[in-house]
Amino acid sequence: MKEFFVNIWLKIDDVLKGLKLDEHILRLYDTYVSPLHELFKWLLVILLLIIVILGSITFAKKMIKLFLVIAIIAAIIIFLSKK
DSSP, X not given: OHHHHHHHHHHHHHHHHHHTHHHHXXXXXXXXXXXXXXXXXXXXXXXXXXXXXXXXXXXXXXXXHHHHHHHHHHHHHHHHHTO
C-alpha cells in the first residue's frame, strides 16, 4: 500500500520536473519585472498586497455567512426533529 502512494508521488514529481516551472517563472520575471524601475516594482507589490488583503477579507466574510446559514439550517433541523 505504501509503495502505491510512493509511486504516485514519484510520477507526479517527474511530471512537475518535466514542466520546469521555476525556469518559466524566472524567465517571465527577467523579461517583464526586472526592466521596471524600482518605484513601479514597489507600487506593484503594494497593489498586490491590497488585492490579497481585500480578497482574504471578502473570503472570510463569505465563510462567516456560510457558517451562519449552516448553523441556522442545523438549528431548524434539530428543532423540528425534537417534536
